[in-house]
Structures are given as C-alpha cells and as structure tokens.
Amino acid sequence: MSARDWQVFDSAELMEKVAGSEAKILEFLRVPSLSVSIYRLPAGCKDMQAPHMEDEVYYCLEGKARLRVEDKVHDIAAGSILFVRATAAHSFFDIEEDLTVLAFFGGG
Numbered sequence: 001m002s003a004r005d006w007q008v009f010d011s012a013e014l015m016e017k018v019a020g021s022e023a024k025i026l027e028f029l030r031v032p033s034l035s036v037s038i039y040r041l042p043a044g045c046k047d048m049q050a051p052h053m054e055d056e057v058y059y060c061l062e063g064k065a066r067l068r069v070e071d072k073v074h075d076i077a078a079g080s081i082l083f084v085r086a087t088a089a090h091s092f093f094d095i096e097e098d099l100t101v102l103a104f105f106g107g108g
Contacts, residue, residue: 014038033107041099047092055106058082063099
C-alpha cells in the first residue's frame with residue numbers, strides 16, 4: 001500500500017478553513033469515484049445551491065437547520081446523516097445555529 005492509497009484529514013483543521021461570517025465550501029478530496037467537501041453556512045444565511053448531477057450524502061458536524069428536498073422538509077442537527085439523490089432540488093434553510101456539514105458526492 002502506498003501513501004496515494006490513503007489520506008488522513010483532521011475535522012478541526014477543515015472547520016477552521018471554512019470559519020467566518022460567510023457561506024463557504026472547501027473540497028478536500030477528489031478521486032474518480034468520490035469527492036468530499038466541508039460546507040459551512042452561518043446562522044441566518046441563505047443556501048444557494050442547485051441540484052447536483054451526483055448522488056450526495058451529508059453528515060452534519062454541527063449546527064441546527066432544516067433541509068428541503070423536493071417537497072419534503074427535514075430537521076437536522078449534529079449527527080444527522082442525509083441522502084439526496086442526483087438532480088433532486090434541495091437546500092438548507094431556517095439555519096438557527098451555524099451549520100457545518102461534510103458533503104460526499106458519488107462519482108459517475
């Protein structure tokens with residue numbers, strides 16, 4: 001096994017890179033079958049994302065908000081794991097506490 005076969009990331013360091021008062025996203029891993037980003041939305045922020053061409057899984061690291069997927073609404077908080085299929089309209093809203101999620105995108 002070579003160093004190219006694995007990588008280690010520190011969530012605290014990644015969270016520092018997206019800290020601040022504006023929405024930020026940082027892709028920190030991309031391989032042919034997968035990409036992973038950390039996405040931060042401060043409280044009161046508006047999520048402006050559009051549907052993606054890849055399936056996506058979110059893991060909520062911190063915060064409290066709601067996620068709309070098509071016509072369904074889900075409450076989310078730290079520890080929530082969410083799946084959104086490719087091309088589904090979705091966005092976070094009612095962001096009560098600064099929201100930080102890991103976003104895993106399946107490669108195609």
